[in-house]
Amino acid sequence: MRRLLLILPVVLFVILIGVLAVLTLQTKEGRDPSLIPSALLDKPAPEIQLAAVSDDIPGGFAGADLRGRVTMVNVFASWCVPCLAEHPLITRLAEDGVPVYAINHRDSAPEASKWLKVNGNPFTAVGFDPEGRASVEWGVTGVPETYIINAEGIVTFKHAGPITAKVLKDTILPKLREAGE
């Protein structure tokens, strides 16, 4: 029994080294250690408060603004080409009456402001996040990314990457309906 107890540290240690070795080898072959699925799913949206991009863009919002009805949060940046691609669909969603909030991710204010003026601003409010602080709280892994938040302020769905017409029809709209129930 005592022997067994003495061997236990060795066994645990060797297992640990094995796990680390596998992951290190995978990292060598292109594993991205920063990739994390949304840790927020089925959890309350972060309470983080964001300032507005500039005075002529409606904005600044906090976690509390997302409660009371089904909302969406879209993470975008002016430097992000897929964001431009999905922008017309976001605009359509907003026109259909879904309040869409935006996190302006690692952007500069003049650029973001210009981008919204040129491409239209469908967002209920835009929060400025130049240092990616809110993105850390939200668990953003890349831009664009879109979250659905139900009336209780719980994150019910996350879509990474641009929204295409197919994604909109097959997942976003059903998920929005689900969140509303």
Added chain:
Amino acid sequence: MIAEIGQFALLLALIIAAAQVVVPMVGAARTDATLMAFGSRMAVAQAALLAAAFAALTYGFVVSDFSVSVVFQNSHSLKPMLYKVSGVWGNHEGSMLMWVLILAIFGAAVAVFGRNLPPTLKARVLSVQAMIGVAFLAFIVFTSNPFMRLDPAPFDGTGLNPLLQDPGLAFHPPLLYLGYVGFSMAFSFAVAALIEGRVDAAWGRWVRPWTLAAWVFLTGGIALGSWWAYYELGWGGWWFWDPVENASFMPWLFGTALLHSSIVVEKRDSLKSWTILLAILTFSMSLLGTFLVRSGVLTSVHAFASDPARGIFILIILLVTVGGALSLFAWRAPTIRGGGLFAPVSREGALVLNNLLLTLACATVLLGTLYPLILEAASGGASRVSVGPPYFNATFAPIMVPLVAAIAIGPLLAWKRGNLKAATVKLRIAGVAAGGAIVITFIAVPGGPILAPFAMGLAAWLAAGAMVEWGSRIKLFSAPVAESWRRLTGLPRAASGMTVAHLGLAIMIAGITGASAWRTELITTLAIGESAQAQNYSLTLQAVENGRGPNYNFERGTFLLTDRDGDTLLMYPERRFFPVAGQTTTEAAIKTTLLADLYAVIGESRSAQDAGQKWTVRFFINPMVPWLWLGAFVMVGGGLLSLSDRRHRVGAPRRKQRPVPGVSGAPAPAE
């Protein structure tokens, strides 16, 4: 030319270290005094050669020799001299060189100061220390050569990461490494004792000061790093439970446990196997930290130059050293017989509880740090999670509560068999202090979390308990003043050191409580002349000016802070842009009083058509934060006080019988 000398010294050090593994070990096996004495000389030579290599690299940085690849990648001719020098260890290759240099210095210290160690133990310690040295020297020579040349030499360097150009961070790595690597001593002593098959009080007396010294450095290093994160990253936070932070915290937790269990080995000749295991585990946490920071398997806000190929090398080192040591432990530990028996309620018992709780705490942190990796590996990459502060706060704090509560009681118990009732009676004052602190906090800060007053009570309990113990040692108030004075002057410094370190912990707990429970945060945008309100303060942006530093341009805000009584204060936070690195850093403006930090950060500016330019402004009121650093400082002071104890300087008691040898180093008697 100088770089080649460094390269040569490095290779020579590797060869000497390899010889140092074999010669003293064989000498100890044959009890051949000549071979064993060779070990000491090689340890000193190895340290001297690595010092020369380190000096050569430092020279490259100081004169900006960009033909050396590491200098090119991490320095720039326009950088202030302090950061040219700190650039030496601000990169992977240079910091590894510093790592092995410190390892060799510790080895040389045993060779030089270990005159009264049993010769076979000393020889084996030097051999084990050299085994670690060989592994890491080979790692440097084969995967991370700091003296690699570039041809043709570039015109100028690419600069050091601007975040690292900070006085706090210039000294953070050396301190941290002195701590990390300092635990190698305990490891080498543990492995040597296992080979020797003997652990006695003399062993404990030797391991303790080395562990204590490493602990002092590590405490200072972690505190400095945390302080840096606090004022440099501009988030107003001081600890993020980031994997890299945890990597330094885990050896600290085990090291703290080791510090306490080695007392039992020294004084009571008990808990030997456990202390040996702890010594091995403490250093393995240091090595694990080195792996996590440099392999790139985890992401971290404190990203280091990471490279999976190097990670594999470090893993092999880990497997051989720690796996070997643990196997040796499994094989030899049954031969180590414990000495003194003790009742559960006793000083030993209290120290066992301390060890159990600290080990549990370390296991919790280890699990939280590695769980995402284990889950990912177990699910074949399908499942990935991140473990953040909620997990650590929920698991770590509950373990700390009984620990802190017990710290006040433990020192009041006698060795072997303690009287819990008598200790509790003595602690009445501490109970009153705790109750008082709870009530006062509750009244003074009504709106905060309900647990915060109790945490303050715990801090008061610990502080008062430490003072009670100190008072009872010198019979304060219970004996005439002269008697107390006599006892005070006769008090071993190790005892006072303990009191001071425990007081430091109490101060730190108060700081942690205040900083996490009652913090106020304001994020807004302000144009020049605009104001915002945070608690009792009104913050006005008065002006923003641009200027140039030595190797950066800055934008500096002038904030006027007015409190309710109309008192005003000016604050000047900066944003610095480093053109060479193309990177921006924030320099928070911090006004500190003993009770709180006012913390202002100026963010990016933006123009709006009608309102002109506006700046993002972050303003924090961080109550009690200064106590955190003060507490760490006091803890380090306690450690140093204990380290200066006569017992450690004089060494083993048997030495007292001999005439005191000259400090200037009369030739040592044949070892």
